[in-house]
Amino acid sequence: MKAKIRIIIIGMVMLCLAGVYAVIDKNRSIYDTDCDASLFQGIFLEEKKEVVQRFVCEEDQLDAIAFKIAADDQIDRKKIRLSYQLTEKASGKQVVKGETDLSRLKVGKFFSVRFPKVTGCKGKEYEFSVFLKERGGDGNVRLFYTPGGSEAAELFYEGDEIDGIGLFRTVTHRFDLETFVVTASFLIYIAVFMRWLYKLFK
Structure with a gap:
């Protein structure tokens, strides 16, 4: 009886550990x-000129947007000021607005704004x-996109449509x-394996 209770508790x-571990930032490209x-x-960003990416959200909530951006080494990334906003297209309601620098930017990685x-x-x-x-100094800042457009994900630079889709991801913490x-499954496998070893060398 005690052995069964111990197995149930374990x-x-x-399951609790797996549940905690499973609360993650879910990315959707x-x-x-x-x-x-x-x-x-890459789009070479000029000061005050806006890049707009339209998309249909696949998640019920949003916690961040991540995108591929790069800055030349000679620019002080702490001095770069990047403004962003998220707008609901149907109502025109601005749901998010903010600014960030690029001090957290890592080469080859997506940059996220929470x-x-x-x-x-x-x-x-x-x-x-x-x-x-x-800009924060001399040099270029580029935002990347894939060639080939889509009616569901249109990309614009200063009002002009670009034949491509920005390397953007929605991020949902859930x-x-x-x-x-x-x-x-991994934890159960480890538990069964350890029990087998215990019986083998007992």
Whole structure:
């Protein structure tokens, strides 16, 4: 009886650990992830000129937007001021607005801007816009996109449509069932394996 209770407690602890681990930042790419990285193209951002990416949100909430951006080494990234805003297209309501520098930017990685949770997003069309408020020195700042447009994800630079889709991702901090199942399965496997070893060398 005690052995069964112990197994139940251990099982519950493992499920709780898997549940905690499964609360993650879930990324959903707006662009075609099958596109070869060698085909990525860059928009050279000029000060005060706006890039706008339209997209339909696949999640019920948004916690951040991540995008691929790069700055030349000679620019002080702490002095770069990048303004951004998220607008609900149908109503024209601005749901997010802010500024950031690029001090957290890492080469080859997506750069994310976090904001207070936006809810009721699923199926709605949004516009995420960014523009370079201050360059912070000589050099270029580029925002990347994949070639080939889509009616569901249009990209504009200073009002002109670009034949491409920005390398943008929506980020939702939530429980992810797939991560939970994989983690729980791994913990159960370890527990069974350890029990087998215990019996083998007992």
